[in-house]
Amino acid sequence: MNNNEKGLSFIGAFSIASVWFGAHVGGGFASGSQTMSFFIRYGKYAILFSVLSMVIVALTYRENMIMARYYGAYDYNSLGKALYKPYDKFMSPIYDICYISAGLLAVSASVAGAAALITQVMGLPYFISVLLIGILTLVLSVFGSELVSKASTVLSVGIVVSFLIICLKGITENTTVLAQNLQAPMEEGMFFKGLIKALSYAGF
Template structure:
């Protein structure tokens, strides 16, 4: 047995590796901290308990469609995928999607840098810029060596994150079960959490959940590069089921746990709701470092997947112009390093401005961009072809 930290194909089926890439793409620092869960789900009332089924169902379905198309048409980066899917409209739509992807790099990746850097700063008291350099170094090294390493790291990080979630949430759900049931009762009666400015109506809750899906859909493009080693569509089918199960369980567990503090006064001024959960529950001295580690791992995993996707697109674009496979192989790692450095630095530079307000607004813009460039084209394509092209 190999003494490797990475969960490789010999230990884990390819389908689960792919599912875990999708998991780590969605599970970022915002999710780990609990802030994203409150912003898009719990703040909208009791509907938070059922809407993750819709959100994660749509997520798995659309990712399944995109991955099946990429596999069948051998489009292993998002530009070749876009040019193929959009057909005659590719000259407009493919370039629109390039803008969508850059918005994603500028929001999700920069947020990952900022969140990871802030957490390290809090833990060790190092200067913020140095903390983001440390995050950047991890991201650069992992993303540098291509999709195989990214997929292995995603598998490893997913296992660590899931274990960490269970360690943090399960004891606190058990210890604070009465508080959770009290919150559910109060929300069922129409009372809203201390963070909420919503009415509790179903319409706004549904729209918030769908908007969450829209901006998560933008990351489907990071999956295409992982279709190259696939040998059977059944692997993609299993991957879609795996990503639904992992993502739904993680989200539902987080929501149930965080309901314990839905009406705690300290939540109003907290930037990390998950930390308030632990401080009001059990094992704070042990679980606080685990939460911090989860946030850092979540931030790094998200940024790695995003940056890897655009690096693959750029490297493929350069290498397609080369006449032979031998020419493409020569200097491949150097080209990978150059583009990885460029986009890692771009996300790092944005994070230095501390644009967390802009970034939080950027998620909404990202959702609208994904609606135009991905959701509508996927639906139109599926109807027009009756699903025959996947």
């Protein structure tokens, strides 16, 4: 494999990873409520549960991609039929409803979080902020997956860099508090509660 092929391979993999990352970076991620609800409240187990969730999601995506390639199912409807065959006539509509509902919830949370941020930073009315984000989302959707992939790649780089800066600053300035939280004794049953939350996150 030559250098160009290696470069293209890395770019392709990074684009896929960026789209995946973009799927997680919504209103809950930006505000911290998602991380707090699913992971941080479980103290020293937070890192374990967050890694567990991402591993499960990654393996699920991997199996989906293998299955999509094997069956030639490159849209969610075809994938649903292949996934539930021979019960696809009954299960596929249920899968459609769940998939669309999850998509609406995820997009709504992202739009709401982004609009709230624009309102806070720029002072625009919330309705105008929602309208702007809605138009941007519509434009990205209309022009297809290629534009979404490119946009996700660019935005993911910016988000990751910003995220690392914030994390490094937060950790270095709060090392004592972090150490106390990690060493604090956990209530009985918190491990299993956190495990259920982690599996719930992965399931979504």
